[in-house]
Amino acid sequence: MNRSILVVDDEIRYRELYARVLRDAGFDVLEAGSAADALELLEHETLDMIVSDVRMPGESGLDLLRRVRAGKPELPFLLVTAYADVREAVDALKLGAVDYLAKPVDLDELLAAVRDTLGVGADADPEIPAGSLEGIVAASPAMRSVLRDAYRVAPSDATVLLTGESGSGKEVVAQFIHRHSTRRDKPMVPVNCAAIAPALLASELFGHERGAFTGAVNKRNGYFREAHEGTLFLDEIGDMPLELQPSLLRATETGRITPVGSDKETLIDCRLIAATNHDLETDVAEGRFRQDLYYRLNVITIDIPPLRERPEDIPPLARAFLNKDKTEAQRLSRAAMQALVSHPWPGNVRELANAMAHVRLLSQTDVILPEHLPPAVRKSAGKAAPASRNAESQEAPVQARTLEQHEIEAVTAALKQTKGNRTHAAQLLGITRRGLIYKLKRLGIE
Numbered sequence: 001m002n003r004s005i006l007v008v009d010d011e012i013r014y015r016e017l018y019a020r021v022l023r024d025a026g027f028d029v030l031e032a033g034s035a036a037d038a039l040e041l042l043e044h045e046t047l048d049m050i051v052s053d054v055r056m057p058g059e060s061g062l063d064l065l066r067r068v069r070a071g072k073p074e075l076p077f078l079l080v081t082a083y084a085d086v087r088e089a090v091d092a093l094k095l096g097a098v099d100y101l102a103k104p105v106d107l108d109e110l111l112a113a114v115r116d117t118l119g120v121g122a123d124a125d126p127e128i129p130a131g132s133l134e135g136i137v138a139a140s141p142a143m144r145s146v147l148r149d150a151y152r153v154a155p156s157d158a159t160v161l162l163t164g165e166s167g168s169g170k171e172v173v174a175q176f177i178h179r180h181s182t183r184r185d186k187p188m189v190p191v192n193c194a195a196i197a198p199a200l201l202a203s204e205l206f207g208h209e210r211g212a213f214t215g216a217v218n219k220r221n222g223y224f225r226e227a228h229e230g231t232l233f234l235d236e237i238g239d240m241p242l243e244l245q246p247s248l249l250r251a252t253e254t255g256r257i258t259p260v261g262s263d264k265e266t267l268i269d270c271r272l273i274a275a276t277n278h279d280l281e282t283d284v285a286e287g288r289f290r291q292d293l294y295y296r297l298n299v300i301t302i303d304i305p306p307l308r309e310r311p312e313d314i315p316p317l318a319r320a321f322l323n324k325d326k327t328e329a330q331r332l333s334r335a336a337m338q339a340l341v342s343h344p345w346p347g348n349v350r351e352l353a354n355a356m357a358h359v360r361l362l363s364q365t366d367v368i369l370p371e372h373l374p375p376a377v378r379k380s381a382g383k384a385a386p387a388s389r390n391a392e393s394q395e396a397p398v399q400a401r402t403l404e405q406h407e408i409e410a411v412t413a414a415l416k417q418t419k420g421n422r423t424h425a426a427q428l429l430g431i432t433r434r435g436l437i438y439k440l441k442r443l444g445i446e
C-alpha cells in the first residue's frame with residue numbers, strides 16, 4: 001500500500017508543488033490549507049507522515065505539531081521553517097519534529113527527507129521527456145539536475161528565483177519552465193530590470209494612466225498586465241530600485257498592482273520568475289534589497305552553475321554554436337577543444353557563443369585549430385581542465401586558485417585585445433560592463 005502524506009501550507013502554489021513532487025514519487029498525498037483543516041483530516045484519515053509549513057495565519061505549524069504530538073506521538077512530522085530561523089528549528093526538534101527544512105526548499109532534499117523518514121527507497125528520478133529540450137544543451141550532471149528541478153517546478157504557479165553568473169543560461173531556463181507550465185500558450189514577458197531607467201521602471205512594470213506624468217500621453221498597461229495568464233520574467237532583479245520593491249512585494253503577495261497615477265488596484269494573473277547574478281543575501285545585508293522581498297522570492301531557488309564548473313557541456317555547446325544553420329559542418333580539432341575546455345569562461349555560455357561566432361567569421365577551414373580561436377581562449381590551450389563541480393578533490397583550494405588564475409588571464413587578454421575599452425572587453429567576454437567591473441574588483445585587477 002502506498003504511504004500517505006499530509007501537506008499543510010496556506011499558500012496553495014507551494015502546497016501544490018510539494019504535493020505534486022511527492023505524488024510523482026509514488027506517495028498518496030492529502031492537502032490542507034491550515035492547521036485547523038489538517039486536524040480535521042487527521043480525525044478521519046490514516047496518515048504516515050505530515051509535512052507542514054511553520055508560518056500560517058491562525059495556528060502555526062508549531063502549534064499543529066504540538067497538537068498532533070498530544071494525540072499521535074509517533075506520527076512523523078517534518079517542518080518547513082521560514083528562512084533558516086534557528087530558534088524555530090530548535091523549537092521544532094524539541095517538540096518532536098523528525099526534521100526541518102529551511103527555505104529555499106530544495107525539492108530533492110524534501111523528497112530525500114520524506115523517503116528517509118519512511119524508510120522508502122528512491123525511484124528513478126523523473127526524466128525530462130526526449131525532445132523537450134529544444135536546443136538546450138545539458139550534457140553535464142549539474143545542468144541535468146538544473147533542468148530536472150526546472151521541470152518539476154514548471155507546472156506549479158510557484159515563484160522561482162534563478163541565480164547564476166551572467167551568461168550562464170538563466171533566461172534559457174526561465175523559458176524552459178514557461179514552456180512546460182500550464183501557461184505555455186500565453187506569452188512569457190522578459191524584463192531586464194537593469195536596462196530600464198529607475199524613474200521609468202514603475203510605469204513600465206505596473207502601467208500608468210493617461211496624464212499620470214509629463215509625457216504620459218496614452219494609458220499604458222505595463223509588463224505585469226502584458227504577461228496576463230502567462231509568465232513575467234524579471235531579469236536582474238537585484239537591480240530593482242529599493243523604492244519599487246514594496247510594490248513588487250505587494251504584487252507577489254496579493255496579486256494586485258496599482259498603475260502609476262491610478263487610485264484603483266488591479267488584479268493580476270501571472271507567474272513570476274526572477275533572476276539575478278548578484279548575491280542577494282549580501283545585497284540584503286548591505287541594505288540594497290528588502291529582506292521581506294528576498295524571502296518571498298527565495299522559496300524555490302535554482303542555481304545555474306558557471307560553465308567552468310560543468311566542462312562536459314563545453315564540447316556539445318561549442319559544436320552547436322559553430323555549426324548552427326550550416327549545411328557543411330566544421331570540426332574542432334582535439335587541441336582546439338582542449339583549449340575550449342580549459343578556458344574559464346568568465347562570461348559563461350554567452351562568451352562561448354561569441355567565441356564560436358568569431359571562429360565562424362574568421363576561419364573557412366574544415367578543421368578548427370587552436371590558432372583559429374580568439375586570443376583570450378587560445379591562451380588557455382595546454383592548461384589543466386577545470387574540475388566539474390561534483391568532482392571529488394582534496395585539492396579544491398589549488399583548483400580554485402588555478403581557476404581564478406585562468407579568469408584573470410581571460411579578463412586581462414580581453415582588455416588587452418580591446419586596448420582597455422571595458423565596454424568592448426565585456427562584450428567579448430559575454431558579460432555586462434557592470435559584470436566586468438565587478439569581476440575586476442573581485443579579481444583585484446586594476
Ligand SMILES: Nc1ncnc2c1ncn2[C@@H]1O[C@H](COP(=O)(O)OP(=O)(O)OP(=O)(O)O)[C@@H](O)[C@H]1O
Pocket residue numbers: 135136137138164165166167168169170171172173235277317349350353432
Ligand atoms: N544550456 C544551454 N544550451 C544552449 N544555449 C545556451 C545554454 N545556456 C545558455 N545558452 C545561450 O547562451 C546565451 C546566454 O544565455 P542566457 O541569456 O540565458 O544567460 P543569462 O544567465 O540569462 O544571462 P544574463 O545574466 O546576462 O541575463 C544565450 O544566447 C543562450 O541561448
